[in-house]
Amino acid sequence: MESWKVNIISVWFGCFFTGLAISQILPFLPLYVEQLGVTSHEALSMWSGLTFSVTFLVSAIVSPMWGSLADRKGRKLMLLRASLGMAVAILLQAFATNIWQLFILRAVMGLTSGYIPNAMALVASQVPRERSGWALSTLSTAQISGVIVGPLLGGYMADHLGLRVVFFVTAALLMVSFTVTLLLIKEGGRPRVSKAERLSGKAVFATLPYPWLMLSLFVTTLVIQLCNGSIGPILALFIKHLSPDSSNIAFMSGFIAAVPGISALFSAPKLGKLGDRIGTARVLMATLIFSVVLFFAMSWVTSPMQLAVLRFLLGFADGAMLPAVQTLLVKYSSDQVTGRIFGYNQSFMYLGNVVGPLMGAGVSAMAGFRWVFIATALVVLINVWQLGLALRRKRQKDEQRNLRS
Template sequence: MESWKVNIISVWFGCFFTGLAISQILPFLPLYVAQLGVTSHEALSMWSGLTFSVTFLVSAIVSPMWGSLADRKGRKLMLLRASLGMAIAILLQAFATNVWQLFFLRAIMGLTSGYIPNAMALVASQVPRERSGWALSTLSTAQISGVICGPLMGGFLADHLGLRTVFLVTALLLMISFLVTLLLIKEGVRPAGSKAQRLSGKAVFASLPYPGLVISLFITTMVIQLCNGSISPILALFIKALSPQSDNIAFLSGMIAAVPGVSALLSAPRLGKLGDRIGTARVLMATLIFAVALFFAMSFVTSPTQLAVLRFLLGFADGAMLPAVQTLLVKYSSDQVTGRIFGYNQSFMYLGNVLGPLMGAGISAMAGYRWVFIATALVVLVNVVQLACALRQQQLSALQRKQDLT
């Protein structure tokens, strides 16, 4: 079997365990913040948002440094660093005694994160270009599968063994991810100091046929992460408000957090193939518009069941959006700069992970939970407009180039 095929299989399992580990914690972080002594609605909303966001804020700051190191030392080293570092950081979170310790450890965790984006970049740099769409869609199902199983497993552990146990099990899963990466993933020798790696950021964008569209896709990545992250800090609290008599809020929150993953797992390969037939950009635009309608609808739910149904429908869009963006980035960048472009996209991904929870926590504290869904829908709607304009400009530029050649 070719080495890049072996790597896809190995990285798939590494991403699965990483997605499983991280998604076990995120739905219950607000409950853990409350367990550490934060009680008022306003303080709980803000601390939930801060502890969510600080990890991704630190990641966004250090991501260029890790990207530069990956160019010199290889992406396998970055995968090992991320899995081992996150295992240690999450293990320590199980022993936090106040919210400031949790905040600090979540910041430390940001220094070590980046497994899944680096795995995507590794695969994109090795797979034949004509098969990149299939490869990235296949790899996306690993994280989706982890996101399905993680909250359910975490909810069960939280309800029966306590929230701190979730952190201990998560650290163990990340150690499994570390061992999979160490033993199975192979990376060829990277020629340090090559011309492509010495290109400045300006030169990288100058080499692109449609730099405006690529920047627009970066913004779309940020918005996709923002719309998922804006709900995370308030999901468990919103479900508790919808069903105050329930005695298994953690498991219920985990189930509702996981349910989009089920539909995303079903839709990702099918919508990927549909994109190959009718155009990836069309699939991306359609799923973004669908997400806008669903977020507006979520602001009117009156029961956890209604929220679960709408989040299940949202998963069909989630399964297509990020793989579609990554496929378009591969399409509109050359082999020499694909790694750099994915690195920039990773920074925008982290930025969305910062802005989403902060936006959700801030709006929740000021206006209530339901306004978080409305604000998220409006942000995605604005992105739909800007992406449509960028795609239209790309089509006009392509047409003009064709006319110039003839």
């Protein structure tokens, strides 16, 4: 078997265990914040948002540094650093005794993150270009699968064994990722920084046929991550508000957090093939509009079951959106600069992970849980408008080029 195929299989398991480990904690993190002594609604909403977003904020700041080191030392070293570092940071979170300790440890975790983006970069750099779409979509199912199982397993353990136990199990799973990476993943030769990678950002964009469309796709990536992140800090608290007498809030939160992943797992390959037939941009626009409708509907739910059904439907859109953006990025950039373009897109992804939880926590504290869904829907609606303008500008440019030729 070719080495890049062995790496895909190995990295798939590494990404699965990483996605499983991280998603085990996120659904009940607000409950852990509450357990550490934060009680008022406003303070609980804000601290939940801060502990969610600080990890991604630090990741966004240090990501260029790790990227530069990866160019010199290789992606495998970055995968080992991320899995081992996160394992240690999450293990220490189990021993937090106040909210400030948790906040600082979540920031430290941001310093060590980056397993899945580096895994994507490793695979993209080794797979033949004509098979990169298949390889990246296959790899995305690993994280989706982990995100499905993680909240369910984490919620069950939190309800029956206690919140702190989940941190111990999560650290152990990340050590599995570390072991898989160390023993199975092979990276040929020391990577060299090419001339393309030494181009300035302005020079990179000068090589693109549609630079404004690229920027629009970066913003779309940010908005997609914002959608997922804005609900995170308030999900468990909102479910508790909808069902105050329930004795298994953590498991219910885990289940509702995992539900979109189930539908996304099925929709991702099917909508990807549909995009090949009718156009990836059309699929992207349709799924964004569909998500606007669903977020507005979520603001009216009166029971956890209604929320679960709407989030299940949202998963069908989630499964298509990020792969569609990545497909368009590959389509409209050359081999020479694809790596840099994906690096910029990763930065916008981290920014979305920062802005989303902060927006959700802030809106919740000021206006209540339901307004978080309305605010998220409005942000996506604005993004649909700006992406539509960028796609129309591209079509006009194509028409002018055809007239000249």
